[in-house]
Amino acid sequence: KQEVTQIPAALSVPEGENLVLNCSFTDSAIYNLQWFRQDPGKGLTSLLLIQSSQREQTSGRLNASLDKSSGRSTLYIAASQPGDSATYLCAVPQAGNNRKLIWGLGTSLAVNP
Amino acid sequence: GAGVSQSPSNKVTEKGKDVELRCDPISGHTALYWYRQSLGQGLEFLIYFQGNSAPDKSGLPSDRFSAERTGGSVSTLTIQRTQQEDSAVYLCASSLGGGNTEAFFGQGTRLTVV
Numbered sequence: 001k002q003e004v005t006q007i008p009a010a011l012s013v014p015e016g017e018n019l020v021l022n023c024s025f026t027d028s029a030i031y032n033l034q035w036f037r038q039d040p041g042k043g044l045t046s047l048l049l050i051q052s053s054q055r056e057q058t059s060g061r062l063n064a065s066l067d068k069s070s071g072r073s074t075l076y077i078a079a080s081q082p083g084d085s086a087t088y089l090c091a092v093p094q095a096g097n098n099r100k101l102i103w104g105l106g107t108s109l110a111v112n113p
Numbered sequence: 114g115a116g117v118s119q120s121p122s123n124k125v126t127e128k129g130k131d132v133e134l135r136c137d138p139i140s141g142h143t144a145l146y147w148y149r150q151s152l153g154q155g156l157e158f159l160i161y162f163q164g165n166s167a168p169d170k171s172g173l174p175s176d177r178f179s180a181e182r183t184g185g186s187v188s189t190l191t192i193q194r195t196q197q198e199d200s201a202v203y204l205c206a207s208s209l210g211g212g213n214t215e216a217f218f219g220q221g222t223r224l225t226v227v
Binding site: 031042044091093 | 117119144146148154155156158161169172204206214215216217218219220221223
């Protein structure tokens with residue numbers, strides 16, 4: 001049974017720092033991995049999707065890496081800004097027909113001005 | 114539409130009443146999911162629709178919950194005889210389907226049962 005874990009649960013950093021959020025999964029036979037952002041009281045915004053054949057994806061100041069063999073993904077945020085404050089979630093589709101997403105509990109990030 | 118649209122954004126209802134939550138997916142997306150996010154917990158899968166196939170209802174927590182998807186587009190999640198433990202944010206997502214599982218979410222419906 002696939003399980004997804006995110007560390008740390010919460011992170012508080014001063015503006016401008018580079019930071020790394022971690023996501024691990026127990027079954028390395030994943031189809032892809034998706035990172036999301038959730039602002040308080042809001043829905044989820046897709047940030048990056050990494051296919052199983054890829055090692056990393058970049059979007060602006062965000063870089064997500066994937067190491068299937070070790071069951072890990074990292075989300076790197078460069079030059080953090082107060083507007084990056086949110087909860088970051090990672091998810092992998094379950095193997096099988098429905099491809100429902102299996103979720104971590106998220107990392108709550110606060111970037112302080 | 115440009116994105117996944119959910120309505121209402123907020124719903125307060127009395128215990129025992131029925132509620133309907135609506136999701137309008139991205140045009141052309143054949144796959145539609147409902148998830149629930151309770152306070153302090155991870156997202157919980159509820160139900161999955163793919164094209165004209167029979168839905169996967171394996172995540173529905175009780176028979177008070179049901180969902181339908183009309184014409185392969187708009188979906189309605191119905192909760193009958195609501196209970197306080199049903200209070201949560203209900204999130205809808207759609208994806209192209211088939212081999213493309215990238216999910217796009219709506220803003221959610223915050224349901225409060227009082």
